[in-house]
Amino acid sequence: RGNITSGKRLADDLEARIWPRNLTHPETWRVTRDAQDVFQRLSTGIPGTPMPEHTTTMDITDRWAIANYVMTLRDTATPLSEGESVVRAVRVDGDLPTAPDDPAWDTAPAMTFKMAPNIIREPRLFTALNEFVTVRALYNDSDVALRVDVDDRTYSVPGDPLEIAYALDDVTATRDAVAVQFPAELPTGREKPYFRQGDSRNPVNMWYWAAPSVAPELPATTEIWDATGTDKTPSVRSDSSALTANGAWKDGQWQVVFRRALTTDAPEDLQFADGVYTPIAFANWDGLNGEEGLRQSFTSWYWILLEPVDNPARTWGITAIAAALAGVIFLLISWRAKRRFRPRKD
Template sequence: MTADAGRGDADRSDAEAGGGLGSRELAAAAAIALAVVLATAAFPMLVDARAAYEIPVERQAGAGDLAEPTGDAWESVETVSVPLSSSGAAVPGGSDATVDSAGVAAARTDERLYLRLSWDDGTANTSTDSLRAFADAAAVQLPVSTEKQPPIAMGSADDRVNVWYWNGADGTESLLAGGAGSTTRLPESAVEATATHTGDRWAVVFSRSLASDRANVTDVDDGEDVNAAFAVWEGSNDERSGQKAASEWYYLSLGPDDGGAPYETVLWAIAGAAVVFTTLVTVEGVRRTRGE
């Protein structure tokens, strides 16, 4: 027997005699505890990444004046600042959009969804009478199938999108798209919009009944979150068509509010257990080092 083997046997005998953990067991236990603590710390950050894209939807007993952009009913509704970016070099002039953010607020009754978009704009462009005149505009994009998240640029042939579109000169319409350049106007749109320009800011409220009995129209289920994206056109900057400022996908939190995600309780329990276990491992290591 070699000296190293003899020391290994002695370590095992000491561990067995004292009822403690061997060096390998201590190392493995410490590694497991560290992994659990790191996972516990990292997982909430992943969840927060989703939370950062949430548009809370406030449930209200009645419609009141939600259809009015400056209605008192909006005072209690949280507004989320949504960053917007230019559509990019693929579109002529697409890198020059001027609106960099929009405020988005959402409310619902038992029958109807209301979305309020607001953004800074020092000029109200509501006429297209001259050759180089373009109207201010705004849009909300929703997936036709709420179970999928389509490509952000007007969806695709397999994952189509509905677009609620408001134009300062032409009013409101509902569109269907299956990719860039495939926009089709839906007849008899159920989408309504009201707009107000006050001071240096536009505010537009889109609304539509939650349920839809039509094909190719998003059926909003009050028990499921719904993806949504937003866009703004600045008429005084000659923005139109694909030249716009647009957001990434966000989601409307229409799902049930059950007082907080249950994973939080589980994670805190795991964190507590990990801390206790790590402490015990440390104490055992100190004890063995002292030869107790």
């Protein structure tokens, strides 16, 4: 995923900071489509970058072995969900997972969406390193849980040795953060809230999680925000205890688990129900890049569906009732037809 922990900083010939490629997402590769392309880049290097040629330091067999290994990394991430827009939450019995590495998440289908930096409104963000968000969802009879994964090359926890090792010059690091956004009310028509923090007519709920900090010493933060547009700072709930979140960074990726009750007593909350397509969007702040507020990357609206569980008794019961009604209607029509066309006695 382009994460490095050796402390080495990479720069091109113009001394501009550059980062390793995320090898799990071939969508980001440049002019590299197969093992032969990778072999060529290993052999000749890339002029103007720290990537040297390896013909004098590595024999041809090893170069082909590395090229083929690199190609296998393409299949270790969920591919970009092109043409697909629905996150399907799977119903489970019992408790929902709270840890990102819980095996229960393997039962939930994953969807990966592209994020874009905010270049629409000041303060704009033109250089974003985090490009993808992957989400899975589970629910039971009382709660819904989401696991949101963001590929992030750096562990941006201010004051941590890894954050210090990769700090950008003249940039004050902030905390890595992730948010999930829903409309405060389910749209009744085609109009959704503005996809960036809603609008005055259509407010949104935002589930927000931020990584901890070493200096200053701060714990991880979990908050519920209510937003009515980009011209106003989102309002932080005085009580966000209805939402829980837990995040972990490993191998260049944040995995954050959000959990909330399907229905709450708060009138400003979106209420979930199975079988209903609900708009959902995502946002990310890369602390290394000093991102905060509107300096963020985000997605457009997608959908989340709490898939209803099949009920055979209900399905066959409805079918039987429909068949019985059809039979009654058929008999009535036949009876009326016989009366209408009954031959007269002279």
